[in-house]
Amino acid sequence: MAGDQEAEPVHRRTIEIDAFEEEDTYRVVGRLRDERPWAAAVGQVQYLHDMVLEVEVARTSMTIVAARATMHRFPHSECPGIEDAFGGLVGLNVARGYNREVQARFGRALGCSHLEFLARAIGPVVVQAMTSAGARSGYHPRAEGAGREVVASATRWLADTCHVWAVGGVGEQKLALGWRPGVDGYPSPTLVELRRRTGEGAGAD
Numbered sequence: 002m003a004g005d006q007e008a009e010p011v012h013r014r015t016i017e018i019d020a021f022e023e024e025d026t027y028r029v030v031g032r033l034r035d036e037r038p039w040a041a042a043v044g045q046v047q048y049l050h051d052m053v054l055e056v057e058v059a060r061t062s063m064t065i066v067a068a069r070a071t072m073h074r075f076p077h078s079e080c081p082g083i084e085d086a087f088g089g090l091v092g093l094n095v096a097r098g099y100n101r102e103v104q105a106r107f108g109r110a111l112g113c114s115h116l117e118f119l120a121r122a123i124g125p126v127v128v129q130a131m132t133s134a135g136a137r138s139g140y141h142p143r144a145e146g147a148g149r150e151v152v153a154s155a156t157r158w159l160a161d162t163c164h165v166w167a168v169g170g171v172g173e174q175k176l177a178l179g180w181r182p183g184v185d186g187y188p189s190p191t192l193v194e195l196r197r198r199t200g201e202g203a204g205a206d
């Protein structure tokens with residue numbers, strides 16, 4: 002929109018989430034910050050929230066095995082009293098019904114709306130970390146063992162997470178044609194193009 006680049010925002014929320022591959026887990030660190038960029042100049046509070054949520058997720062089961070919340074900046078002295086409650090993330094599977102369970106355990110008066118938002122944001126990052134870890138490991142897209150592992154992981158954890166990964170949909174069909182995340186360009190070729198490459202689309206309109 003016109004003027005956005007010159008305008009000073011009335012509010013800024015920053016979300017940063019880093020995922021680290023460890024021996025048996027993915028360690029994911031999420032940070033949420035709220036700031037009023039204009040406030041310092043007029044003597045008001047500039048930094049409202051600075052909160053960190055760290056979880057460890059078992060790589061084989063995608064289940065949270067450790068969780069810790071820390072509030073560095075908060076509006077009420079009582080706010081940090083809810084930190085320990087987020088240890089209740091332990092036991093949740095980040096790929097199956099995760100958002101529903103997070104909201105049931107920490108939504109509204111049961112938790113902190115900012116940490117709950119951060120917890121929901123962390124779930125999809127773990128799935129992305131799994132794909133990124135596979136790409137970094139240098140698996141060959143046609144290697145038999147690597148291929149089976151990638152297909153199994155994708156169909157297990159990504160099924161029905163979006164329209165592309167609907168069961169039997171585009172994502173699964175691409176995997177069946179030999180496509181592997183991170184090795185065939187980004188964004189990936191269309192299903193039609195992959196079929197042409199493999200010869201399955203020969204003669205098709």
